[in-house]
Amino acid sequence: MTAKKIFTSVLFSFIILVAQAQEEDIFGISNKAKNPKSESGIGNAARNIVEMFAIELSTGAGYHQFGTSFYSENPSLYPLNQIQNFDTPLEITEESPLKMKGEDWTFPVFNAGVRINLFNLLTIGGGYGQEWGNYQNMTGGDFEFPFEGSSYQISKLYGTVGLVLYDANRRRSFLKWKYRRYASSNFYMQSEMKQRAKQIYPWRFILEGEFGQLNLKKSYDPALDISNQPPYSPRLAVADEPYYGLALRIERDFSEYTKLFIKGGAEFRKFTYAASDFSEFQNVDQTLYAMQVGFAIRLPGTKRCKIAGCGVVMKHSHNGIEVRGSSIFRLQNRKIGQWY
Incomplete structure (x- = not known):
């Protein structure tokens, strides 16, 4: 394998790793965060149950x-x-x-x-x-x-x-x-x-x-x-x-x-x-x-975001509570090419 191919392979792998890291935290919003859906424990449990139906x-x-x-x-x-x-x-x-x-x-x-x-x-x-x-x-x-x-x-x-x-x-x-x-x-x-x-x-x-x-x-x-x-x-x-x-x-x-x-x-x-x-x-x-x-x-167990001026279309959190930024008919955490 030539040095050029080795460099290209390493560079490609680095770009993929960076993209993966960015996907975990886009605009300061973590996709993996398990934020509660309600301010109370009972309400959060009820919303998790509702989302199963x-x-x-x-x-x-x-x-x-x-x-x-x-x-x-x-x-x-x-x-x-x-x-x-x-x-x-x-x-x-x-x-x-x-x-x-x-x-x-x-x-x-x-x-x-x-x-x-x-x-x-x-x-x-x-x-x-x-x-x-x-x-x-x-x-x-x-x-x-x-x-x-x-x-x-x-x-x-x-x-x-x-x-x-x-x-x-x-x-x-x-x-x-x-x-x-x-x-x-x-x-x-x-x-x-x-x-x-x-x-x-x-x-x-x-x-x-x-x-x-x-x-x-x-x-x-x-x-x-x-x-x-x-x-x-x-x-x-x-x-x-x-x-x-x-x-x-x-x-x-x-x-x-x-x-x-x-x-x-x-x-x-x-x-x-x-x-x-x-x-x-x-x-x-x-x-x-x-x-x-x-x-x-x-x-949906997650409420729709009602914060005025909040333009986030993904699932995100306000004051530690998870909210939706999109209609239930749209993908919540869309990727590149899926925004429109």
């Missing part, structure tokens, strides 16, 4: 499949129709039921919920959702099982538990592992690793499980829905056991407080369909494959 809204669409293993000693109690080979008898036993399936679309799906971030490792949350969908008649062999109507509406209360698979922290750990083959005396490569680790990485990948309870609406037998008659129970109803689902959630941060996310996965549900005299019922399974797009806002 995020409110989110999402919408999307899905494709669902449903089916049943039909068996009854009295098939005439169900709307079972023969669609071809009309002279074929219905031969079913408890060990060999009639497999019937159907499929259709759901749109739109709307969810509103709250989420808590736990140490950038786990997320827990819950919320309320509405779903509108269509269903076609189930078919199996030479027989058809028609539903009373072509659409349904479902409301749901749900909870979620998520495991963070990859984010900025895990990216930094991956970079350290990737650069492990370079010696600590290799200042150029070590500086490159540190610079890449300090870059803002806005993506987050979460494996998420969902569970909850459904409430089926607007799916009643028209033959029972007669005016001036007492209300009747629906023949198609949600089973008592909760539903569950599994999904991959991809988040993209726009600031420390706002993000856009895409969530895709499957939900597994169970319904029951009662006989015409409600003496027995059939189990109906539904699998919903859905894709959602949503927006989330994390509640």
Whole structure:
């Protein structure tokens, strides 16, 4: 290596170290300082807790499949129709039921919920959702099982538990592992690793499980829905056991407080369909494959700076109390090239 290359490498490393030192204290404001968010200890603890919560809204669409293993000693109690080979008898036993399936679309799906971030490792949350969908008649062999109507509406209360698979922290750990083959005396490569680790990485990948309870609406037998008659129970109803689902959630941060996310996965549900005299019922399974797009806002625990004439746009402190200099929709500690 020539003396010119050695000098260039040393100079480059010195410039990087100076830039890193300046980043820790820009305009006399320390990014690493852990200033309280309130003048009282209780208020500071409350604001730290508030900042763990995020409110989110999402919408999307899905494709669902449903089916049943039909068996009854009295098939005439169900709307079972023969669609071809009309002279074929219905031969079913408890060990060999009639497999019937159907499929259709759901749109739109709307969810509103709250989420808590736990140490950038786990997320827990819950919320309320509405779903509108269509269903076609189930078919199996030479027989058809028609539903009373072509659409349904479902409301749901749900909870979620998520495991963070990859984010900025895990990216930094991956970079350290990737650069492990370079010696600590290799200042150029070590500086490159540190610079890449300090870059803002806005993506987050979460494996998420969902569970909850459904409430089926607007799916009643028209033959029972007669005016001036007492209300009747629906023949198609949600089973008592909760539903569950599994999904991959991809988040993209726009600031420390706002993000856009895409969530895709499957939900597994169970319904029951009662006989015409409600003496027995059939189990109906539904699998919903859905894709959602949503927006989330994390509640700010740090107050907005209200000091007249203070033009600092980063997080900073006044009298030892941390305040924000920017809207929650902007990056608080922006770097070069991110000011506008």
